[in-house]
Amino acid sequence: MDFKVNSKEFEKLLSKIYPAIPTKTPMPLLEYFYFELSEGKLTVYGTDLEISLKASISVPSEGNFKGLIQAKRLYELVRSFKDTTIYFQIEYDHTLYLSTDKGKYKLVYLDTDDYPEIPSFPNVNTEEEINEVIINGEELKYSFDKALFAISKEDIRPAMMGMLFEFVPEGLRFVTTDGHRLVNILNKNVNHNIEEKYVVPERAISVLSKLLDEKDVKIYFDKNHVSFKLSDIELISRLIGYKYPDYENVIPLENEYYLKVNREELTDAIKRMLLFSVTGTRKIKFSLMKESFEISAEDVDTGATANETLPCEFNGEPMDIGLNAAFLLEVLTHLSPEEEVMFKINSPTKAIIIVPVKGKENYDLLMLVMPVRLNT
């Protein structure tokens, strides 16, 4: 059975699926693309059992084919071709020939019988309730870019290894936290009638983030899976089944003091403080006054110290606060390109809220860091 494809169109198809292929896996079948040719449509799947990706192109062929093909070898081969035609010739003895103007390449394909089942959405055969919502791709990407970094890498609390999607009357809220910092972003542009919370794994968010463009995304949730349908690709992910921690209790309501400061100046200063902080704790000190504040760090091992003074607006009484410079730096970086940020402060032992002074229309964005104890 034969068909042909343009090399660049085919490369584009494979490049979309390739991120789902695991590099190291105890299940070698996952290192293969799943190919399905039917009714003139070539569909390619890949999965690492957590997420799966699926995309199709039209090919002028009457034939039917299902088979597994080594992903890395095929993808690298196709990438190496300039714009040309690739002729596929599939034999019944599990061999597959690719021919181009350059040469001829023989690959072996495997049967699909042992490949894991790929969920499909919306599944008409199920009684399960499916929630569905449409979000603009760029808006989704904006939220992901702000919140992704704070997802926990540690599996002691599995729910925190994902991003919370919380449907609230005002829109859709995304929350991430690793216990040291938290990001909470509410997108008020999302219309829905859902009353649910879902936790989507980090890998789904980071892979999806690279695929999103300005087009709309249809999102389907059932009890255990989420499907993101983009114009040209579908990503299906397991949902994390654990209950997301009660983040609202962590966000203080009574932080009455505020510190307004230029984000870029503060970022630069903190980068220098990081050089003088102790490797383990990364502790630095904010000494707050009305119109300026001092940041300082001390490497107790070598006796090296650093001090800088920055202009600010602060409405509280002078106080000293200890902070982890590395965590704070990540928060400030992800508040880019905001010019001014506001720290909302209660006391040196309570969580500190950081928000953009201006912010983006129709979004509520809030980041939070926990202070560290000063030795004084």
Place this chain on the structure above:
Amino acid sequence: MDFKVNSKEFEKLLSKIYPAIPTKTPMPLLEYFYFELSEGKLTVYGTDLEISLKASISVPSEGNFKGLIQAKRLYELVRSFKDTTIYFQIEYDHTLYLSTDKGKYKLVYLDTDDYPEIPSFPNVNTEEEINEVIINGEELKYSFDKALFAISKEDIRPAMMGMLFEFVPEGLRFVTTDGHRLVNILNKNVNHNIEEKYVVPERAISVLSKLLDEKDVKIYFDKNHVSFKLSDIELISRLIGYKYPDYENVIPLENEYYLKVNREELTDAIKRMLLFSVTGTRKIKFSLMKESFEISAEDVDTGATANETLPCEFNGEPMDIGLNAAFLLEVLTHLSPEEEVMFKINSPTKAIIIVPVKGKENYDLLMLVMPVRLNT
């Protein structure tokens, strides 16, 4: 004692010395810059005991100072400043203050007593013979770029872990080899009256390669060291004391057959063959005919194969040669930007010479690969 420097000028100075600072060393003192201020000149040294770097700038100061300063912390701090003035204030109690418009930073300096001795060239106090030659920096870089990759990484034959500098009547010859491939480049522009061979360690070549510009370089050799004096920095390296292997015996003289081929086309084809070759041996096959030749590879583990046919000019009888695709690819890449290359061949078991068809004026460049046994 005080002095001041411009932050960007100081950053440039430190950036030149920083490559000599080892990242992991059993001798913590090597992680420090050696600072010497004397007669209005600030000199900075760094060494990993194999190579040392040394550069100076003028500073308006009457004072004298010698001390060791943590290299990474100082370099990162200085890099973080925009264009500004840095004020140094050195106290007798081993503290050192840097002040800028941003803030104040306290560092600790150590005494230089335990720092390894830094050789100096030309050393007037020695009776030792010193050879000296001048080479244009770009010409030196050209030879380094061609030959550096073939230096051996394995310490079983220590001489091969360096680049041979062989002064011959026609000029200066550079040779590198790891036993699988060899590069031999003769620069005929070098005037000298030296009759010597020196082996310069890989690290000296790779660090120097990044420092070279279009200006002339003065090179001094004594028995154990080489010094490269650039306009604004000096690199001194140990010489490798082992005898370089007799490379001339490896280069066959009677290779009467030649294969002329387009370098870029061949490079592309070999990249694809690499995907089908067996991971360990990377073996591919050249099947030579008069006006075209076939390249093929077979992954015996999976049964995947690849074949391409390329146009060529070949003046011998049809023959099959086995080659390591990875080694060949590196050789062809380093023959860039040559359009056409010529393989000089004797038989499938003899070393194969690869030369550019045109080549660069006043250079003789030759690369060599060893064939691998075919199973046929």
